[in-house]
Amino acid sequence: MVEKLFKLRENGTDVRTEVMAGITTFMTMAYILAVNPSILSATGMDSGAIFTSTALAAMIGTFLMAFFANYPFALAPGMGLNAYFAYTVVLGMGYKWEVALTAVFVEGIVFIVLSLTNIREAIFNAIPKNLKSAVSVGIGLFIAFIGLQNANIVVGGSTLLELFSIDGYNSAKGVEASMNNVGITVLLALIGVGITGILVIKNVKGNILWGILHTWILGIICQMAGIYVPDPEIGFYSLLPDFSSGFSIPSIMPVFGKLDFSGVFSLNFIVVIFAFLFVDMFDTIGTLIGVSTKAGMLDEEGHLPNIKGALMADAVATTVGAVLGTTTTTTFVESASGVSEGGRTGLTSATTAILFGLSLFLSPIFLAIPSFATAPALIVVGFYMLTNVTHIEFDDFSEALPCYICILAMPFFYSISEGISMGVISYVILNLMTGKAKEKKISALMYVLAVLFILKYIFL
Numbered sequence: 001m002v003e004k005l006f007k008l009r010e011n012g013t014d015v016r017t018e019v020m021a022g023i024t025t026f027m028t029m030a031y032i033l034a035v036n037p038s039i040l041s042a043t044g045m046d047s048g049a050i051f052t053s054t055a056l057a058a059m060i061g062t063f064l065m066a067f068f069a070n071y072p073f074a075l076a077p078g079m080g081l082n083a084y085f086a087y088t089v090v091l092g093m094g095y096k097w098e099v100a101l102t103a104v105f106v107e108g109i110v111f112i113v114l115s116l117t118n119i120r121e122a123i124f125n126a127i128p129k130n131l132k133s134a135v136s137v138g139i140g141l142f143i144a145f146i147g148l149q150n151a152n153i154v155v156g157g158s159t160l161l162e163l164f165s166i167d168g169y170n171s172a173k174g175v176e177a178s179m180n181n182v183g184i185t186v187l188l189a190l191i192g193v194g195i196t197g198i199l200v201i202k203n204v205k206g207n208i209l210w211g212i213l214h215t216w217i218l219g220i221i222c223q224m225a226g227i228y229v230p231d232p233e234i235g236f237y238s239l240l241p242d243f244s245s246g247f248s249i250p251s252i253m254p255v256f257g258k259l260d261f262s263g264v265f266s267l268n269f270i271v272v273i274f275a276f277l278f279v280d281m282f283d284t285i286g287t288l289i290g291v292s293t294k295a296g297m298l299d300e301e302g303h304l305p306n307i308k309g310a311l312m313a314d315a316v317a318t319t320v321g322a323v324l325g326t327t328t329t330t331t332f333v334e335s336a337s338g339v340s341e342g343g344r345t346g347l348t349s350a351t352t353a354i355l356f357g358l359s360l361f362l363s364p365i366f367l368a369i370p371s372f373a374t375a376p377a378l379i380v381v382g383f384y385m386l387t388n389v390t391h392i393e394f395d396d397f398s399e400a401l402p403c404y405i406c407i408l409a410m411p412f413f414y415s416i417s418e419g420i421s422m423g424v425i426s427y428v429i430l431n432l433m434t435g436k437a438k439e440k441k442i443s444a445l446m447y448v449l450a451v452l453f454i455l456k457y458i459f460l
């Protein structure tokens with residue numbers, strides 16, 4: 001039955017190889033179970049419920065990839081998209097998280113429609129490849145910036161932002177913290193970045209997850225030695241898992257089905273949907289092409305034979321994930337780790353999906369992991385996304401300058417959508433004003449997008 005479902009012999013693989021590849025993929029991306037609740041809880045969402053919805057969305061999405069496309073790619077709520085949801089749409093724009101979840105749901109429906117037609121190819125082809133790389137780089141810087149903030153390595157101060165100090169932190173937060181709470185966690189976060197960096201350089205499988213666990217364990221040691229003293233009143237909690245309720249699965253009900261369509265018809269809401277769709281679409285396609293190239297899955301023309309099935313799995317997973325109560329579920333670039341272990345079919349992704357299901361029973365462990373332990377993961381994932389800067393043609397200033405503007409706008413304006421807007425507008429205007437638009441063959445859709453973004457700034 002396994003052979004019939006996944007065509008192992010046809011793809012030159014076997015059950016053992018596929019299962020080991022699936023375990024490897026899970027190890028490299030299981031950090032999302034700790035990071036996603038940490039990020040989304042900033043919106044007021046229940047962290048336990050988010051953990052459950054994250055695990056379920058990852059399990060369902062990855063199973064869909066296994067059976068829709070028979071590819072060894074795993075899905076989960078995407079990094080970058082969860083940050084955009086929490087810090088831009090909810091905390092920045094002021095939308096309720098229920099409305100933001102609705103934007104994710106609508107984006108998933110739109111993506112399903114696009115995956116059934118050729119419109120997605122038209123949108124993909126309309127955006128210049130350099131700008132696509134710039135979006136990834138900008139998101140990487142944005143994620144890293146959030147990681148630095150979550151660890152309190154960067155705090156507000158007299159120069160707007162500055163390196164952590166106890167006095168600066170207390171002044172910015174209006175609290176009386178000390179080296180026994182915030183101070184030691186900053187030091188542990190920095191050590192965690194170093195540990196994760198060493199693991200990355202050593203090419204240790206699951207390096208990001210191991211980096212989180214090592215940092216957390218060091219924190220527990222510090223707590224047991226009295227170096228770290230929990231102070232819940234200023235947001236520093238015990239680092240020990242709470243097994244008082246056993247290994248029960250946290251209720252999903254605080255976030256399940258909490259969709260609010262009240263803001264659907266506003267222009268701002270449409271921009272939010274487009275931003276989710278844009279990032280999801282290009283992250284997904286870029287990941288699929290990149291990982292499948294590594295696995296030798298592309299045909300002679302450089303196409304992925306069953307990309308429509310893969311995109312449909314991504315689209316359906318996003319829609320289901322929004323109902324479950326989590327952000328855009330997308331294909332993870334960490335799938336490359338399983339591919340590098342020999343994974344070639346959907347049996348790899350099915351194995352990963354099963355492990356996400358089993359992780360539901362380990363919620364006390366994942367929910368006890370503090371933000372200073374997950375911050376190194378954000379910083380290093382930002383590095384991975386930053387590496388796309390090498391794909392930008394810096395010799396051509398008409399390409400490089402819009403990419404530069406796009407990259408800068410995301411962390412400095414604290415918004416992924418602003419970076420996308422600025423990138424599209426500057427690309428069109430600079431090439432028009434310098435007479436390069438015809439040479440670049442800028443598509444009509446790019447002009448439409450630029451005009452829409454300009455109108456947004458004028459009227460909103």
